[in-house]
Structure formats: structure tokens, C-alpha cells
Amino acid sequence: DQQVKQNSPSLSVQEGRISILNCDYTNSMFDYFLWYKKYPAEGPTFLISISSIKDKNEDGRFTVFLNKSAKHLSLHIVPSQPGDSAVYFCAALTGTASKLTFGTGTRLQVTL
Amino acid sequence: EPEVTQTPSHQVTQMGQEVILRCVPISNHLYFYWYRQILGQKVEFLVSFYNNEISEKSEIFDDQFSVERPDGSNFTLKIRSTKLEDSAMYFCASSETTSGNEQFFGPGTRLTVL
Numbered sequence: 001d002q003q004v005k006q007n008s009p010s011l012s013v014q015e016g017r018i019s020i021l022n023c024d025y026t027n028s029m030f031d032y033f034l035w036y037k038k039y040p041a042e043g044p045t046f047l048i049s050i051s052s053i054k055d056k057n058e059d060g061r062f063t064v065f066l067n068k069s070a071k072h073l074s075l076h077i078v079p080s081q082p083g084d085s086a087v088y089f090c091a092a093l094t095g096t097a098s099k100l101t102f103g104t105g106t107r108l109q110v111t112l
Numbered sequence: 113e114p115e116v117t118q119t120p121s122h123q124v125t126q127m128g129q130e131v132i133l134r135c136v137p138i139s140n141h142l143y144f145y146w147y148r149q150i151l152g153q154k155v156e157f158l159v160s161f162y163n164n165e166i167s168e169k170s171e172i173f174d175d176q177f178s179v180e181r182p183d184g185s186n187f188t189l190k191i192r193s194t195k196l197e198d199s200a201m202y203f204c205a206s207s208e209t210t211s212g213n214e215q216f217f218g219p220g221t222r223l224t225v226l
Contacts, residue, residue: 034214043116043203043217044155089155098143098168099157100215 003027004092006103013110019077021106023090026071030092034100035064035075038087047088048075080110114138116218118204124224125194133189133221135204144187145205145215146179148172155203161187194225 005024013019023033031052036044050057050064050073057064063076077084090103117136125131137144146158159169161179176192187206191198201222205215 036217041220043118043205043219046214046216049214091155098145098160098162099170100145100147100155101157102155104154 003030004090004101004103006088006090006106008106009104010107010109013080013108015082015110015112016079019075019080019084019108019110021075021077021088021090021108023073023075023103024071025073025092027092027094027101028071029094030101031095032093033064033066033073034091034093035062036089036091036102037084038089038105044089077108080108082110082112084108085110114140116204116206116216118202118218118221120221121219122222122224124226127196127225128193131191131194131223133191133202133204133223135187135189135218136185137187137204137206138216139185141206141208141216143167143207143209143215144179144181145207146189147203147205147217148200149203149220150197150200158189158202191223194223196225199223199225 034049035047038044048059048062048064050066066073087105087107089105091100119134144161149155157170159173160167178190180188201220203220204218207213207215
């Protein structure tokens, strides 16, 4: 069941540059999307979310873009910092369900 | 800042034994969840709980699993007869509402079944 897909298992970005993490989904019933960050041996930490009625949401260095027609969302981190190195999960919800459906994650490495 | 806590951080058990994983959700949250992550795989939903009953469960959450809110603060996941394939990180989460509201995760319990 690959309703939420993150096709890049890893990404390496230089400090100060932009990190772009991508996520695709297949279920058109999803209407709320979230990005979580996860360090080893810790639980996922909520970063930013977006409702399907919007196409952009910004919070500090983090911006999420949603393209509903393409069933695609992306997380932009700018400028990237070494502390951003972690695994990033895209997750989705439907209006009638309570469960988060997660992608497989993208490991971001921010180098000096 | 309020946070979800989980105990123990690591549980080792023999196959066939019962385990109880414990969670203390954020105090004003009304919705509670369990997820698991098998090593190298994605985080998977197990069950959601609201108003003292299960509101949704996945196909993974079969008869060997149960959840309970024994008092006003704890939320537990019981695995009755553990199997080798139950070895995973188990995450508890809570939220104020459901859709449109973020779920906050605990640090997880690593369950190892030998």
C-alpha cells in the first residue's frame, strides 16, 4: 500500500542552500498533509502542515507547497542548517479518518 | 512545553509473552494513537482511541492487540502473545482533534521479541 510515496531515500545539501523534499500521493481523499522530522531513537516531531484548500504554507525557514492536480507536495527548507539533518516524513489524513498515512521518509544530510 | 511520554524506552521479551507499553498523552488532548515502525520500514498506523473506545484500527491491529485508558492520564497498548515479527518501535501520539490537527508523538518504545 503505497498511498504516500517519497521517492528519494536520501538527499545531501550544503549548509545555507535550499533543501527540497518531495512527496507524492495517490489517494484523492487526502485533505490534510503534514511533514514530520525524525532523529534516530526519537519519535517523529511535527514540522508543518497544509490543508488541501491551500497551495502554500510558510513557517520560518520551512515552506510546504501543495499541487493538488499533480497530487504532489514538497517541503522547502531555506537556509538549510546542519541541525536539519534528520529523516523527513510526509504524512496525510482524510477528513473522515484519524490515521496518519506516512511515506517512507527521506534522509536529509546538511553538510558544512 | 507539554509532551507525550512513553515507558519503557526499551522492552525485551520472549516470544509468546504478554507486554504492556505505556504512554502519557498531552493532558488536554482527546485523541490517542498507536503507531509502529519496523526497522527499515515506514511508520504504520495501528489504532486510534477517543472517548474510551477504539475509533479506527488497521489490519495489523488483530486480536492479540488491545488498548486501554485505565485512568485519566495513561494510555496503554497490550500485546497478548508476542511474535518475533512484533519487534519494532512503537510510538504513541495524541491530538486535540482529528483531521486538521497535528498529532504529537512520544519518543517510542523499542520492543525486541526473542
